Amino acid sequence: MAYDYRTLRVERSGPILTLTFDRPHALNAVDEVMHGELARVFAEIAADPAAEVVILTGAGRGFSAGGDTALLQHMIDDEACWRKTHREAKRITLSLLELHQPVxxxxxxxxxxxxxxxxxxxxxxxASDKASFG
Incomplete structure (x- = not known):
């Protein structure tokens, strides 16, 4: 199964899939593109019969700084963007929680x-000694 994303990198090593958030210049902050890709990737992983374990990590020195400020501002300015992002956020969280593979x-x-x-x-x-949660 091939994975094709702009802001996510999916690499396979045998039965292990590593999903890397790949916007290191922005501490892997989630922009509109990444948000849309995250809304799809976990369902694709769930359908991958060769994937037995999933590892989530971030490129560079951060896991993910959360929402990109441009996306957050767009959500404030545009109700349609807010609604779309809110629907995607539910899909992201639920599809991750529903994965049958350990994450x-x-x-x-x-x-x-x-x-x-x-x-x-x-x-x-x-978590590395450089990890922080907020």
């Missing part, structure tokens, strides 16, 4: 907002 969060730095939610919804958290 390990490998928290390598700040995990805030949605980043903290993704880590806390995982089955196991491994």
């Amino acid at each position: 390990i969060a490998k928290v390598n730095g700040p995990a805030a907002g949605l980043g903290a939610t993704l880590a806390l919804c995982s089955d196991v958290i491994f």
Whole structure:
């Protein structure tokens, strides 16, 4: 199964899938593109018969700083964006919680907002000494 995303990197090592949030220049803050991709990726992983374990991590020095400020401002300014983002947020959280594969969060730095939610919804958290949650 091939995974094709702009802001997420999915790598396979045997039965292990590593999902990396890939916006290191922004501490992996979730922009509109990443939010939409997160709303799809966990359902795709659930349908992957070769995936037995999922690892979540962030590129660079952060797990995920939460919502990107441009996305947050767009949500304030545009009710349609707020509604879409709210629906996607439910889908992200529920599809992560419904995964039949165990999920390990490998928290390598700040995990805030949605980043903290993704880590806390995982089955196991491994946090480096640089990890923080907020």
